[in-house]
Amino acid sequence: MTQRLTLRRPDDWHLHLRDGAMLQGVLPESARHFARAIIMPNLVPPVVTGAQAAAYRDRIRAALPEGMTFTPLMTLYLTEGTDPADVAAAHAEGIVTAVKLYPAGATTNSHSGVRDIAKVMPVLERMAEIGLPLCVHGEVTTHEVDIFDREAVFIDTVLDPLRRRLPELRVVMEHITTEEGVAYARAGNDTLGATITTHHLIINRNHILAGGIKPHYYCLPVAKREKHRLALRAAATSGDPRFFLGTDSAPHVDALKEHACGCAGCFTATNTMQLLAHVFEEEGALDRLEAFAALNGPRFYGLPPNEERITLTKGAAAQWPAKIFTEAGPVTVFDPGFPVHWHVEA
Numbered sequence: 001m002t003q004r005l006t007l008r009r010p011d012d013w014h015l016h017l018r019d020g021a022m023l024q025g026v027l028p029e030s031a032r033h034f035a036r037a038i039i040m041p042n043l044v045p046p047v048v049t050g051a052q053a054a055a056y057r058d059r060i061r062a063a064l065p066e067g068m069t070f071t072p073l074m075t076l077y078l079t080e081g082t083d084p085a086d087v088a089a090a091h092a093e094g095i096v097t098a099v100k101l102y103p104a105g106a107t108t109n110s111h112s113g114v115r116d117i118a119k120v121m122p123v124l125e126r127m128a129e130i131g132l133p134l135c136v137h138g139e140v141t142t143h144e145v146d147i148f149d150r151e152a153v154f155i156d157t158v159l160d161p162l163r164r165r166l167p168e169l170r171v172v173m174e175h176i177t178t179e180e181g182v183a184y185a186r187a188g189n190d191t192l193g194a195t196i197t198t199h200h201l202i203i204n205r206n207h208i209l210a211g212g213i214k215p216h217y218y219c220l221p222v223a224k225r226e227k228h229r230l231a232l233r234a235a236a237t238s239g240d241p242r243f244f245l246g247t248d249s250a251p252h253v254d255a256l257k258e259h260a261c262g263c264a265g266c267f268t269a270t271n272t273m274q275l276l277a278h279v280f281e282e283e284g285a286l287d288r289l290e291a292f293a294a295l296n297g298p299r300f301y302g303l304p305p306n307e308e309r310i311t312l313t314k315g316a317a318a319q320w321p322a323k324i325f326t327e328a329g330p331v332t333v334f335d336p337g338f339p340v341h342w343h344v345e346a
């Protein structure tokens with residue numbers, strides 16, 4: 001019996017597209033299945049002003065192949081020099097959908113990020129007033145804090161105090177990886193949302209480290225213990241509207257992943273929907289995949305869900321390319337390490 005599942009076309013609420021040749025190479029991988037995506041601003045140099053976001057949006061539109069439809073929802077990279085008036089103007093003009101907070105030094109290209117939250121309070125206060133969401137990379141960067149504890153410590157020492165000080169601010173906890181992250185999101189009101197990636201539903205830290213180091217499984221926040229993966233699976237498949245898909249698909253060329261100091265990021269744009277169907281089927285929750293991938297995100301962002309539909313079918317073992325060959329170099333597609341039988345109909 002072939003199983004078929006039709007859902008609203010999904011969106012990706014956390015995506016890295018990069019720029020130039022890499023953008024050109026990876027954009028079709030997202031646009032094939034996803035209607036819209038929140039585009040991360042951590043370019044070199046970062047997307048800091050409304051004018052830079054509009055120019056980057058235009059480069060993404062120009063890179064889209066003929067016949068594909070895809071709407072980039074732009075973000076601004078919050079710095080200690082960000083001007084509240086520029087943010088408000090970019091929001092009023094419909095250029096930006098969110099602002100991104102990177103603690104300085106937390107992840108790829110985050111040197112211009114925020115060291116002291118007090119310095120960005122005027123921007124955050126303005127965002128709370130106008131209802132512009134803040135997307136947060138939730139890890140402390142203190143060297144004394146173990147890398148596996150950085151998300152939980154961030155929630156207690158930065159996120160919770162910020163939300164108490166500014167309860168009206170809409171916040172998305174990006175790419176949560178821990179049961180503490182799940183619990184904090186669940187306890188929040190409707191100003192709080194959380195994205196969950198594809199790969200954190202599939203791998204735990206053993207997949208990265210046991211039996212040889214697997215650079216293509218290394219991302220930030222780093223995958224945690226199995227109990228955390230199980231908590232993420234329960235949250236994603238629960239139907240709870242606070243949890244939605246943000247793939248965090250983050251392409252780096254193989255030469256920089258398979259390296260003595262390898263870059264963080266898993267590339268899942270190509271096979272996320274097939275992998276999610278597999279995961280949701282394993283959890284007996286195929287009927288909740290649409291909520292996670294196509295309904296909860298638009299609801300949080302106050303946007304209508306997509307009217308188009310996609311159909312997933314289960315059959316022979318799925319095939320996708322092992323690598324995407326961009327003009328910037330090859331990018332390895334996330335390999336779950338088990339056969340997947342779900343396909344997205346063309």
Ligand SMILES: NC(=O)N[C@@H](CC(=O)O)C(=O)O
Binds near residue numbers: 042107220251264265
């Ligand atoms: N997730 C990652 O491992 N990497 C992202 C940055 C990020 O989302 O933190 C990247 O830009 O490469």
Ligand SMILES: [Zn+2]
Binds near residue numbers: 137174175220221
């Ligand atoms: Zn991040």
Ligand SMILES: [Zn+2]
Binds near residue numbers: 015040248250
């Ligand atoms: Zn990211």
